[in-house]
Amino acid sequence: MPTANPLFEEALDHARRIAREIAAVHAPAVDRDARFPIESIAALKEARLLSAPVPASHGGAGFSMRELGQICATLAGACGSSGMVLAMHYIQVACIARHLDGSKLFDDYLREIVECQHLLASITSEVGTSGDTRSSICAVERADGRFKLDKEATTGSYCAHADAILVTCRRDAGAPKNDQALVLVRKADTLQLQQTTTWDTMGMRGTCSPGFSLKSAGDEAQILPVPFGDIAAQTMVPYSHILWAALWSGIAADALARAAAYVRGEARKNPGTTPHTATRLAEGHVQLQSMRHNWQAVADEFDGITDRAELLSIGWALRMNQLKTSASDTAPQIVHRALQIVGILGYKNDSPFSLGRHYRDTLSASLMISNDRIMAKSASMLLVFKDE
Numbered sequence: 001m002p003t004a005n006p007l008f009e010e011a012l013d014h015a016r017r018i019a020r021e022i023a024a025v026h027a028p029a030v031d032r033d034a035r036f037p038i039e040s041i042a043a044l045k046e047a048r049l050l051s052a053p054v055p056a057s058h059g060g061a062g063f064s065m066r067e068l069g070q071i072c073a074t075l076a077g078a079c080g081s082s083g084m085v086l087a088m089h090y091i092q093v094a095c096i097a098r099h100l101d102g103s104k105l106f107d108d109y110l111r112e113i114v115e116c117q118h119l120l121a122s123i124t125s126e127v128g129t130s131g132d133t134r135s136s137i138c139a140v141e142r143a144d145g146r147f148k149l150d151k152e153a154t155t156g157s158y159c160a161h162a163d164a165i166l167v168t169c170r171r172d173a174g175a176p177k178n179d180q181a182l183v184l185v186r187k188a189d190t191l192q193l194q195q196t197t198t199w200d201t202m203g204m205r206g207t208c209s210p211g212f213s214l215k216s217a218g219d220e221a222q223i224l225p226v227p228f229g230d231i232a233a234q235t236m237v238p239y240s241h242i243l244w245a246a247l248w249s250g251i252a253a254d255a256l257a258r259a260a261a262y263v264r265g266e267a268r269k270n271p272g273t274t275p276h277t278a279t280r281l282a283e284g285h286v287q288l289q290s291m292r293h294n295w296q297a298v299a300d301e302f303d304g305i306t307d308r309a310e311l312l313s314i315g316w317a318l319r320m321n322q323l324k325t326s327a328s329d330t331a332p333q334i335v336h337r338a339l340q341i342v343g344i345l346g347y348k349n350d351s352p353f354s355l356g357r358h359y360r361d362t363l364s365a366s367l368m369i370s371n372d373r374i375m376a377k378s379a380s381m382l383l384v385f386k387d388e
């Protein structure tokens with residue numbers, strides 16, 4: 001689809017170059033050593049891609065959801081962890097950009113993101129909330145224009161490498177668990193960020209997402225002025241599910257591209273014949289096309305929404321849930337199909353057709369906000385929703 005933003009084609013070219021020349025080169029080491037993809041992130045900063053979601057009014061590129069998704073998918077095809085870090089960062093930037101509500105501090109901070117290419121992380125998880133992002137145990141305390149916030153996180157991606165973390169918590173000590181606020185904790189406000197668990201996982205190893213014990217204090221104005229419930233529904237959930245679906249499709253596309261290269265090699269060995277694996281390749285492309293069209297259609301729909309109240313409707317919430325569960329189920333299926341095509345060369349870690357990292361990375365998709373949890377919410381919504 002043609003893009004209206006004149007900056008986009010150049011940005012996508014940068015993303016393609018970074019994917020090809022940097023992310024792909026370091027991806028095996030990032031995966032093997034479970035280390036942060038420093039080279040990819042440094043290159044993204046240099047290309048000024050970290051401020052892509054910041055509106056033009058604040059000096060950013062102001063890219064649409066569709067455009068951000070294409071950038072994430074491009075990078076993820078080369079290195080799933082790099083793509084995931086970028087997507088998670090974009091989600092946080094969007095939470096600030098879309099919910100400033102006149103705050104001078106956040107207005108200035110958005111411009112600072114553009115100027116300094118800050119990297120933002122997120123802590124929604126908490127020991128004791130069982131993966132439910134919409135409930136918190138910890139609470140932010142306010143006194144004399146300052147805040148104090150301590151949180152025990154079960155999972156926090158690249159927190160040790162980020163310039164700031166957006167942290168969910170209860171609005172105050174008397175608030176119920178779902179009455180939450182979102183707080184910007186910059187490096188300067190972090191009194192303690194102590195790693196409490198390890199991150200030796202099957203996949204997405206470069207996201208470096210162990211548990212953390214966070215202690216922080218700062219200016220009270222760093223608490224976003226809008227309740228987290230609204231930020232979640234209008235921004236965090238749509239940006240997460242759409243950008244994640246985009247990047248998972250990028251990983252699946254690269255797996256299928258490796259399978260296609262293998263099939264073409266087989267065809268060259270026997271000119272005039274079509275290898276039987278080509279049929280599996282064709283089947284894989286059917287799945288990839290629906291996966292791509294699904295996230296792109298939802299992204300376009302999101303970009304076309306002018307009244308944010310629509311994002312609070314049951315119909316929209318169901319579409320978000322359906323996109324997430326379907327993309328996270330389909331991505332590993334496509335990689336599995338690619339593996340059946342390539343065979344042992346895909347199973348080997350040291351072959352150019354290797355698919356191990358793609359497989360392991362996409363297996364995180366159904367767990368990252370558990371599909372069962374999402375399906376249970378959809379099931380209860382469907383009891384009252386009439387699709388017209």
Ligand SMILES: Cc1cc2nc3c(=O)[nH]c(=O)nc-3n(C[C@H](O)[C@H](O)[C@H](O)COP(=O)(O)OP(=O)(O)OC[C@H]3O[C@@H](n4cnc5c(N)ncnc54)[C@H](O)[C@@H]3O)c2cc1C
Nearest residue numbers: 122123124125130131155156157204367369370372373376
């Ligand atoms: C790669 C990766 C990066 C991450 N990065 C971050 C990050 O940066 N910041 C952050 O805060 N978190 C992060 N997370 C954590 C993520 O957001 C979730 O909190 C976490 O994956 C959910 O953990 P869980 O499976 O223990 O929890 P749960 O969702 O509670 O799931 C536990 C089990 O209960 C089942 N279950 C749960 N609810 C229901 C239900 N209603 N009906 C039926 N079954 C149910 C699930 O299927 C599962 O089997 C990351 C996770 C991954 C995989």
